[in-house]
Each structure stands twice: as structure tokens, then as C-alpha cells.
Amino acid sequence: MSALRPMGSERWWVWLFLLPTLLGLALGTFGSIFATIGLSFTNWDLLTPPQWAGVDNYADLPAGRMFTKAFWNTLAFSGLYVPLTVVLSLVVAIGLNRRIKGIGWFRVMYFLPAVCSPTATGLLWNWIYAPDNGVLNAAVTAVGVSPVSWLGPRMALYSIVVVNVWGAIGGGMIIFLAGLQAIPKEYFEVTRLDGATAWQRLRFVTLPALAPSLFFQTVLTTINAFQAFDYIYVLTSSGNGNSTMPTLVFSIYRSGFRFFRMGDAAAQAVVLTAMIFALTLVYFRLQKKWGEA
């Protein structure tokens, strides 16, 4: 590592080469972040010049029905989606991290949803969840339970979480598989000699060794959770551009691009970003604590 650290005058060159990227980052990413923050303090309808609105856009958020509904939906969705995705993709990765015949086929199967178009898989799930002709209700009624409105108001959250988790397991699995395969096999052999149980192996070898992957995956999954859109749109969007289970991204899009309320949309986007940022900070803290335990 230390041999690769630039010394003295080399440092200057490093900065020079990084400059284009850094500028792009500064203008692109940070520029748009600051622009969004700036816009959130204005009333802007896209067509006429923005007008200063102070904190009105933020102050109005708690009373906005579309926003509050979307806010709680997003929280509930993320609260279920993040732990389920991380845990299940870890479980699948551990299950598939072995050398048996046809394992590659299994891995492909789990990864398949990640490479399919959300619209196509959304249609598939629409069929699974369909109230009368649906696969799921056929199964449910076969065991004598009355059919469920899977995408109706009561179940939509859970049904949507299932689809999104299903779609995300493959990606998480790849990260965890890579992490698992990077663990030297000697660690497991030591525990075998030491007489550790499977649970102890997981607890004391696998999980600590996967800590970086777990952290990375949790942050990524959280960001994805707060920005989830595709499946939700395909499965729950309604005739007037709303959704049975509108999330913040939905609300931001609708406010800004359909209702001429860019300032309001910007404020919602800032809240969304702040939530992601805050959670990422919490994860960083946890990782530091965990990493040094």
C-alpha cells in the first residue's frame, strides 16, 4: 500500500489527472445537489422565474397529504425492504457458496431478476397478484382461504416489498458471494479444528469477514429502497398518475413534472436525500464500532 502512495512532486500530477473527474463531480453531482437545495426555497413552476419562498415549501410538507402518505409509505417500505434484502441475499449467497454440480445454474436463477426489465417482470407479478385469474389467489383459494386483493390498499405494501426484495436478491447475492469467496478457507478449517458449530462459524468467521460487504450492501440497499420506483410504478400506478402505494419518488415526480411545483418537489427531494444521508451516517458509525469490536 504505502509504496503506492504518491510522494512529493508526484502529488501534483495526481491532482492534475484527477482534476477533470473532480470538476465533473463538483459541477454535476454537487452542482445539482446545491441547485436542488436552492430551488427548494423557491416557488418555481418551470415556466416563470422562481420566486423566493423561504422555508414555506418545507413548512407545508407535513400538511401535504400526498407527501405525508408517500413519506410513511417510503419509511415502511424501506424498513421492510432493507433488512429482508440484506438478510435474504446473504442467506442465498451462503447457500450457493459451495462447489456442487449445477451451482452456476442456481446462481444464474437468483441473478436473473436483476437483469430482466422491471416492466417485463412487473407484468409477471401483475399476473401473480391478479385478483381473479392470479396464480397466488389460485393457490390461496385452493387451500380454502378467501382470495386476497394483493395490490389493494391493505396488502400492497407487503406485495411490493416481496417483488422488490425478489428483484434485489440477485445483486446482493453477487456482492456477498464475492465477499464469501474472498475469505481464505483456512479460517473455516481453523474453526473446524476448534470445533465450532455452524452458527459459531457464521457468527465469528463469516459475518466479521463480510462486514465490509454487509456495510456496502446495506448502504446500497437503503439508497435503492428510498429511490425504488420501477416495480412500484408497474404494479401500483393508477389511471391518474398516482399509485396505490405512492412513495417519495412518486410524489416528487408528480409534484414537479405534473403539477408545476418544482420548489415543492425540490424540498421533498432534499428531505429524501437527507434521510438517505442520515441513515448512511448511522451505518458508518455502526461499521466503525463493529469493525473495531
Added chain:
Amino acid sequence: MKLLKATTLALLLTTSCAFADTEITYQFWGSPQEVGVWNSVARAFETEHPGIKVKIEASDWDSYWEKLKVKVAGGTPPDVFAMDAPLYKDWQSRGVLLNLKPYLDKEPGILDGVYPLTLKAYETPDGFYGLPRDFQTIVLYYNKDMFDAAGVAYPNDGWTWEDFRIAAKKLTKDKDGDGKTDQWGFWEAGYDMEPFWGALVWSFGGEVVNPETHKTLISSPQAMAAFQFMSDMWLKDKSMPSEQQLRQYGADGFFAGISAMGVSGHWSVPEYSQVAFKWDIAPLPKGPAGRVTSANSAGFVIAKDSKHPNEAWEFVKYAFGEKGQTELAKIGLAIPVRKSIAERPAYLDQSTKIDHSLYIKALDYAHLKPVFKGYEEWSGAVGDALHMAWTGEMKITDALAEAVANGDEVLARSK
């Protein structure tokens, strides 16, 4: 995502636009088939007006409005673009449209022979900022095969909403006997007031909205009765498919052949002409306050920032005139705004053999779909609340209270 795509697209379009001296752009929402007709209108126009070239650009409804907003906000609007009448005020009030008064003043008689109701939407105290391109009225569509199979008499002029409801009940069936309904009497999405509940409320004697006083009026006893009627059909009679049920078959229950009746405008005719079953149209049934339907139009507007307003006007004038309207009637989606075209074979003798004059006669009892600033947001707020009644999440009375509260909040903000 979408924003990014739209911006890049806008950038590409503006930078790649070749500067032929007087090229003007006409942008609208619509299908490739419509683009074809519009291209022939443009070519005919170009022959009559050497030196002006017209570029036709079309996209689907959702991306049309996104692109348009980005282009107009970016100061590079299309010279002429299509407008949905209810959204007209959102654009007009923000000062991005050209006032056509000076042009209209130079063309006396140009508005003669245009259906007055269609003009009303675009009129403001200081003149017209747009002109109607074509219009729509809502009629009842019915599946003759289903009526015959159920032995129910076809809808007629004398039908009341009560007759309609009884027929719908009779037409709701479990054809394959698996215990699940697979044919419904009627279908409707239930969000926007068009095509169904606006007309229903009016025919029950209620009002929908008063943009001047910023009030949503759908909780009056008359309106309430209309919504109760709708809710009963949906939840009590179950003669309408729920949103989830409908989704299994597609977006349009009538087209999918699972619903014996539907209400729609003339825009459905080309699509319905492809179905395998026999169908026809009838006027909307009468309510306690008589028969009412809803009328709406699409229009042309010219961007205030257009670099070639005179050429743009020439094009609008042409398309709005007899030649243009005659050609546009071929699209078959909408009704020409000029009597001289709509009441002649160009419109009446279309390939789909139904009584096309029914849509024009409907103007006699039509109310104009409201046109005010913030319409789309208001419609979204009201529709979201009503939707909770249609799913059974909320009682219709509670949903209406919520719809009024939400709607008024939007109206107050959109002053």
C-alpha cells in the same frame, strides 16, 4: 431519470435543429398514424406557403408534457404545440403563450362556423391564446353481442341512469361458472371527471367545481347522490370491475371485451373498430336533472417565445381552416371544430359505421369540462381521494369530504 432523459433530448433537439430560414415546429401528443395525417397537412400547407417548412413532432401523452415543460422552460419552445383544454390555463396564466388577438382581428369571420362551446375554453378577457383543434363529447358504448346474449334491450334515447344500472346488473355474469365474475355491465376508472363522473354529477343536478371561488362542489346533496349511485354500482351491485380486476385484462374494459358498456369520447372509435364483437353507441342516459354530457377539446397554441410567430400563425390558420380540418377529420379520433366539416361526409362517413352525428348532437346537452389553472393537480387530488371510495377503503361520504378538502387546498394554492 425521466428529467434527465427529457433534458438531454431537449438539448439534442435544440442543438441539432437546422436553421432553415423559416422552419417552424409543431409538437403534439399522438400516434404514428396521426403523424402521417399531420405530415400531409403540413405538406399541403407548404405548397400553399412557399418558404415555410413545418416540422412535425409527436410523443405519447406523458412524455409530451415533460418534454414541453423542459423545452418551454429552457426558452426553446416549439412554435406551435397542442394543448388539452383543461390544462390551457396552466400555460396561459404563466405567460408562455402568444395572444392571438392581433392575428384574429385581421381575419374577420375566421371564428364563424366554429362550435361556440369549443371556443369558450380558450377565451380570456384579453383575447384568445389558443384555438380549438378538435373536440370530444362523451357517449355510451355498448357491446351488442353481450346485450343479445343476456336478452337485454339495447340502450335508447329514453334510458335513465336507473335503466342503465339495471341493465348493467343483468349484464354482469360469471360466464365460465368458476365462481368469479368475468363479465361486467360497465367499466370505469373513476379518477378524472371525464369521461364519467362529471357528466353523472351534472345530470343529477350537481356541480363539480367553481374555479373563481376556489371551491370544489362535489359534496352537494345532488352530487352526493350521483356518487352514491356510482359507488352502489361498484361496491353493491358489483357490476363494475375493481381496478385490480380490470388490470387483469388491460386498461380498457370495453375494448378487452369484459364489459358490456363503457363511456368514452370519439377518440375510442379507431381502437374499438378493431374488436371482434359488434358494438354501437347511444347518448348518455338521463339523470334526475336531464341528460348531460361533458365536452372537451384539444387546441393549438403558439409559444410566446416563437421566433416565427407570423409563420406559426399561418400554419394554425390553415389547420384551423376548412382545408386543414377536412384533412384532420381523416384521423378519425376527434370531431372537427367547424360545423361545415363536422356535418358533412368528411366526418360523418367514416369507415366505422356508427352514427357519428351523435357526438355532435351531444353538444346540445354538453357541459364544458372545466378549464382553470391547476386543473391537473386538482384532478389528481380529487381522484386520489375518490379512489379510496372505489376500493372500499373509505365510505363514499368520507372520501368526498376528503376530495373536497384536498381539491380546495389545491385551488387555494393555484390562485
Added chain:
Amino acid sequence: MAQVSLNNIIKSYGSSQVMHGVTFDVADGEFVALVGPSGCGKSTLLRMVAGLEDISGGTISIANRIVNDVEPKERDLAMVFQNYALYPHMTVRQNMGFSLKLRNAPKTEIETRVAEAAGILGLKDYLDRLPKQLSGGQRQRVAMGRAIVRQPAVFLFDEPLSNLDAALRVQMRAEIRALHDRLQSTSIFVTHDQVEAMTMADRIIVLRSGRLEQAGAPLELYDRPANAFVAGFIGSPAMNLLRGQAVDGMIKLTPKLSVPLPAAADGPVIWGIRPEHLSLVPAGSEGALRVRVTAVESTGHATFVMGDMDGIMITALFTDRPPLSKGDQIYLKASPEKQHLFDTTTEVRIN
């Protein structure tokens, strides 16, 4: 008594057999080194003893108990790995005490045993550090410490010194041997480095391609290699092994070059002489071999001379510093009692 016995061990992967009936015993308290070139099966054999690898045939017994089907943790042995396999998120103390913790040993006992091991290995000041905060040698000691606290009957070492630099390797060699003498437990040590084996082991077992080539005390292997392979493998620089024809009491190495036969033989043979057993003699001496020097390398205490002997390469080693340079003509003589003779086809020792 923790004697380890391997009897006719066979290992196959599918249809390919990689271990062809290896048999040897390790006496209680003995330090045995398994050596051989890479791929000879030494690590596999060690892992079989540990129970990390299944055996396809034969029996392994530890302390007179057949352990073929005994779980690794029940075999009462500890293993030190080449990469140490220390848990990166645990301190030295936790790493060393971990196996006892898994066995639910009382806390106080864990502490005493860890302290004891840390004392022996000089790790007392490092107990609260993480592996990444230690040097290579210290990590190596922690890995040993982890094995020690188990107080196993048998220690298994899988090339534990390979990741260390040369100086540290020499030092750790001595430390491990000293530790063994102190603990008196049975140790099996796998290495590809014959110097390590020679310096540390009581007995060396040389393996090649899944077969045992020779087992014996280090000097026995050096002095009397059982075959040409062991002869070439043990000793550095390697023994000169020259092919020739035994005819009339002489070995004809080339048409022009012959040496006297050290033992009775006839036909094709391999004649072996270690570089250190060649001496410089004046021209014309009895039995002298004429050599043209092609390279001279000196390490200070020893001088290697590579030479061409009528087209045959030969290496000689001198502890004095003969004033030689490339191109010189010299005469070498092999000590008669230090010569080795092997059969060409079987490679088995003849003399």
C-alpha cells in the same frame, strides 16, 4: 500416547489417484518433517491427518485410535497454517483464547492458558492488538500461541514459515524447535524447503507424487539417500547426478570420460557426488576429472564452481577460496567413500 500412524493411505479424485499407499509412523513426542516438491501430496497428507480432507483408502490412527471417521475437533490436534488464519477482527488475546471459548472453557482457565502461551512466545505486550497491527513474525507467534493454548496431543504445521523473510525464517525455525522440545508433543511439519526439514526435524519423510520416497533422520538421508530423487532433493547445492555405463569397474560418463565404479554394477547407472565432496587436485592426479570452469559464485563462506566436463555439467563447493575464474582449467577428484550409485531405471541405490 500420541503416536500418529498412517497405514497405506490412498487418495483419489474421481478416477485419478494422487496418493498411492503411504505408510509411516510418527512416534510420541517426535518432530517429523514432510518434504517434497510442490504437488507431492505433503499438504494433502497433513490435512488428512487433521481430518480436513477425506481419505480414499488406508487408516490413520492417532494415539492408537483409528480416526478415519473422527471429526477434526475430536482428534486432539492443532494446526498452524501458512497464512496463519488469524481472525482479523479479534485481538491477539481473543484469537488465542477462541478455541477454548468455543469449548466453553471457564474464563479464568482461558486467561491463564493464554497468559502462559503469551509468556512462552513473548507476546505479553501485544495481547490487545489486532493481527493487522503485528509484524509477520509476531503473527506467526500468535498462530503458534493459538495452537499451544489448546494443549493438543499433536501439532500440525503447514508451511508456517513460507510467508516470512529469510532472516526471520531462520529465527522462527529455532523457536519452533525450541518450543517443541519444551512441550514434548508430537509434531508434523510440512515444508518444501529441505533446509527447514534438515534443521528442525528428528526425522524427515520425503514424498514425491503421492509416494513415500524415504523416511529417516536428516543426516541419514543426506549420507545415504535411498534413491536418486532423495539424493537430488536433500542437500544444497544439489548432488551431481551423472548418467553413465558401468563397464569393467568403471563408469563411462562420456566416450572420453570415465570414473571408477564405487560398487559392483553393470550396465546403465547414475553416479552421484555432492559438490562438497569434490576437491581440487593438481593436473595428472590419479582419477582426476578435467573441468573447464563456466561460472564461479561465492557467498563468502563457500565458493560454488560450475564447470563443463566434456559436455557434462558439474558443480563443486569449496569452503576455502580457490582463485578461479571463468575459463580456467581445473582438476577435480571425488572422495571415494562419499560416492553414490543408483540404478538408472529404478533410481534405487546400489552401493
